[in-house]
Amino acid sequence: MKFFIDTANLAQIEEAQKLGILDGVTTNPSLMAKEGIVGKETVLNHYKAICDIVDGDVSAEVIAVDFDGMVKEGEELASLHPQIVVKIPMIKEGLKAIKYFSEKNIKTNCTLIFSAGQALLAAKAGATYISPFIGRLDDISSSGMHLINEIKEIYNHYKFDTQILAASVRHTMHIIECAKLGVDVMTGPLSAITGLLKHPLTDSGLKTFLEDHKKSNAGN
Numbered sequence: 001m002k003f004f005i006d007t008a009n010l011a012q013i014e015e016a017q018k019l020g021i022l023d024g025v026t027t028n029p030s031l032m033a034k035e036g037i038v039g040k041e042t043v044l045n046h047y048k049a050i051c052d053i054v055d056g057d058v059s060a061e062v063i064a065v066d067f068d069g070m071v072k073e074g075e076e077l078a079s080l081h082p083q084i085v086v087k088i089p090m091i092k093e094g095l096k097a098i099k100y101f102s103e104k105n106i107k108t109n110c111t112l113i114f115s116a117g118q119a120l121l122a123a124k125a126g127a128t129y130i131s132p133f134i135g136r137l138d139d140i141s142s143s144g145m146h147l148i149n150e151i152k153e154i155y156n157h158y159k160f161d162t163q164i165l166a167a168s169v170r171h172t173m174h175i176i177e178c179a180k181l182g183v184d185v186m187t188g189p190l191s192a193i194t195g196l197l198k199h200p201l202t203d204s205g206l207k208t209f210l211e212d213h214k215k216s217n218a219g220n
Contacts, residue, residue: 065093088127110131
């Protein structure tokens, strides 16, 4: 399973990269605004800065909701760097744009997926990735993992090339459950990724080792 980090914070991206497990980055307008990245040129330059840090795909989201607008924005984003993936919303005009970009060999990420039907349409249109938002489904007492299961079953039947990118990952168990289900990619905050490092027995075991080492060297 590929690990993407969902942020526009360069320091967090650099830290994740240093861990040696980072495969890519996802962003959106909200994450950009959170970091104070505003204005078209500033945003475009920030995407390039992210691409300079990571080796894998970087999702950059269009703002337009009409076909012509999405095509114009998407082509501009894709021209920034070969690693850019154009992030398109799951709407009718978005499907048309995904088909257009697919025929141009431009990678796409169909975002805001909340049903198996939407995932099926995005794959038919040729999306490189689809982003089902598992955390947001959990928030409304639905099951994000059930949706992942449905999408996996459908994609396996028809051998779609579209990769499932589990988004809105909130915590470590989301990551583990995604891995158990065979999800292609997960994207989440740095805290969820580094949370996988933690276990109380690791901490207590290391403490014991260090204490025993100190005792064994006390007389030297």
